[in-house]
Amino acid sequence: xxxxxxxxxxxxxxxxxxxxxxxxxxxGLDGKKHMTLASLGSxxxxxxxxxxxxxxxxxxxxxxxxxxxxxxxxxxxxxxEIDRNGGIRKEDDLHDAIEQKYxxxxxxxxxxxxxxxxxxxxxxxxxxxxYSMWHKGTEALDKAQEVLGKVENFFTREKSNIxxxxxxxxxxxxxxxxxxxxxNALKNYLAxxxxxxxSHY
Numbered sequence: 001x002x003x004x005x006x007x008x009x010x011x012x013x014x015x016x017x018x019x020x021x022x023x024x025x026x027x028g029l030d031g032k033k034h035m036t037l038a039s040l041g042s043x044x045x046x047x048x049x050x051x052x053x054x055x056x057x058x059x060x061x062x063x064x065x066x067x068x069x070x071x072x073x074x075x076x077x078x079x080x081e082i083d084r085n086g087g088i089r090k091e092d093d094l095h096d097a098i099e100q101k102y103x104x105x106x107x108x109x110x111x112x113x114x115x116x117x118x119x120x121x122x123x124x125x126x127x128x129x130x131y132s133m134w135h136k137g138t139e140a141l142d143k144a145q146e147v148l149g150k151v152e153n154f155f156t157r158e159k160s161n162i163x164x165x166x167x168x169x170x171x172x173x174x175x176x177x178x179x180x181x182x183x184n185a186l187k188n189y190l191a192x193x194x195x196x197x198x199s200h201y
Contacts, residue, residue, distance in 0.1 A: 003104065004074075004102075004104055004106050004110055004114075005110075007071050007074060007114075008029060008110060008113060008114070010070070010071070011062050011065060011066070011070070011071070011117060012024070012029075012062070014061055014065070015058050015061060015062075018044075018054065019054055019057065019058040019061075020058075022040060022044075022051060022054045022055055022058065023055060023058045023059075023113070025040060025043075026040065026055060027109045027110070027112060027113040027116075028107075028109045029109065029110065029113060034109055037051045037052055037055075059116065059117060059119070062117045063117060063118075063119055066117060066118060074102075074114070075114070075118055077098075077101060078094075078098075078114065078115065078118065079118070079120065081094060081097050081098075082094070082121060082134060082135075082136060083136065084184075085184065085185060085188040086140060086143060086144065086185045086188060086189065087135060087136035087137065087139070087140030087143075088133060088134070088135040088136065088140045088141060088143075088144050088188070088189075088192065089133060089134050089135075089188065090131050090132070090133050090188070090191045090192050091108070091111070091123075091131065091132040091133055091134060092131065092132070093188070093191055094111065094134060095108070095111065098111070115134055120136065121134045121135060121136055122134065122135055122136075122137070124141070126194075128194065129193065129194055129195060130192050130193060130194060131191075131192055131193075131194060133192055144189050144192055147179070147181055147185075147186065147189045148189055148190070148192070148193050148195075148196075150175075150179055151175060151186075151189075151190065151196070152195075154175055154178070154179075172186055172187055172190075
């Protein structure tokens with residue numbers, strides 16, 4: 001497989017110079033700080049909405065390349081990695097999976113560019129409850145929140161009984177059996193939660 005930067009460069013080929021510059025600066029693909037729609041509008045003396053239109057037109061061209069099979073390997077891998085984990089994946093864990101598979105680590109904005117280009121997944125920034133993540137749709141996000149609610153209830157009910165006798169994997173196995181949620185999916189949902197990462201359970 002080509003390097004990720006060469007893949008990105010190839011996907012940008014065919015754009016007009018203005019389109020290419022807008023996408024590069026929006027995602028910091030030149031290694032510089034990414035720019036907002038408003039700041040790009042000021043730079044090019046156009047409205048924020050006009051920059052959004054240029055960006056969307058650029059992605060329309062890029063998505064035709066992807067749907068035509070360009071760089072199928074990486075996009076198939078990204079889709080598989082998210083889908084097999086319940087349609088949702090912590091951003092850091094997705095980076096780790098890519099590095100393990102390809103031996104190269106993407107910069108966060110490179111990954112965001114590729115996933116935005118795929119037009120399948122939605123990015124959610126970190127907040128007080130969850131780490132940054134990508135999901136396939138509100139159904140996957142709702143499922144993650146539902147499962148984590150059940151896990152929290154489980155710990156509230158059982159913590160005095162299990163924490164002294166079971167390790168993490170045994171606890172996951174027990175919750176998985178009770179909730180009929182696959183262990184790998186359950187671990188993925190737990191990884192999304194900042195609450196469980198900071199928990200003293």
